Amino acid sequence: MSPAQTKTTPSRKAGSDRRSELIQIASELFAERGFLATTIRDIADAAGIQSGSLYHHFTSKESMVEELLTDYWTTLLENYRAVVDTETDATEAARGLVRASVLLLDECALALRVMLNDWAYLSETFPFMEERLAECQTIWLDVLERGVASGAMTSSVEPTILYRTVMSSVSGTARWFRPDGPVSVEKLADEMATLFMNGIAARP
Template identity: 25%
Template sequence: MKTLTRKQEIVATASKLFKEKGYNAVSMRDIAQAMGIKAASLYNHISGKQEILSTLILEVAIEFTNGMQTVLAEESSPVQQIERIIEMHIDITVNYSEGLAALNNDWMHLENDELRSFIRMREDYEENFRQIIKRGIAAGEIQARQPEVILFSILSTLRTLYLWYQKRGKLDVNVLKQDMVAVFLHGIVNKL
């Protein structure tokens, strides 16, 4: 098992507290108390809550950005790319649950360059996804529906998956991927 640096321990502890209480409700003193150390000791490793938040959120945002770039680089159909994006979201949900909570709930507390960087990554990600959907519609692989509705439907579910997943216990990730891809791409109605 990999040993965490003190900064990684601080970020991991803070991320759990942010997920439970929200960024604004957590103080550096709360983080120190959860770690069993004095608050002043935290500042030997990190500048403050803002650094913790940006580390946490940007790590997850970079995972999404890199994942999207990998999907775009593959020579596959739009439907196959959407399948890979759904699977990537599930993997990130499983591996970065606390970070995903901060990304979804606390991103607006980022400041300056970190905020601009996050917004740019999110906008680029959504635009890439939108273009995949449009290519799928143009190729006749996806029904001619409003791309924004498709994008919203998929992303709104995937962005909140971490909430649902933690309440359901540990479902088999492969079954979850298979079923979510099937529901998103084939719907729930049996063909008559």
């Protein structure tokens, strides 16, 4: 490693750490107050810096929330793909998709709460959100349709309605679930998966 590299690497790491810290602070405010109600001054005050200092790291509060949302959708879709790549049985794949969705209540709790607060504005501002949501729906519908075709899942309800019901329930859980509460996210994931799979299983 050259002397120049030795000198710049710690600085870059410090800058990256500070950037992540600022996103965390901003995300907590967005989740608590709403994205639209939170100002750059609010974020700067919470971080203990001048408003202008934020612009050394970000061009706007939109650029801050964009990183938060991008991380969420990237993680969700990666986890979904991992499920369908490893589970050939439709019932087990559907169970895995429910669990993957619920487990993000811990890892991506702030992103979920921010989206619940301001979905209309954020999805219009960041079209990739609707695009990623459409990818999620495609994955879900493929699994549900395979389950119905195999006779393992009920055909009495349209797969699209099943998908939307499951996702609405899971996302709504972000309003009340707290990872440090009496129920672990793993237990919640298992119980919600069991609840939904019992509901959509085909009856004799």
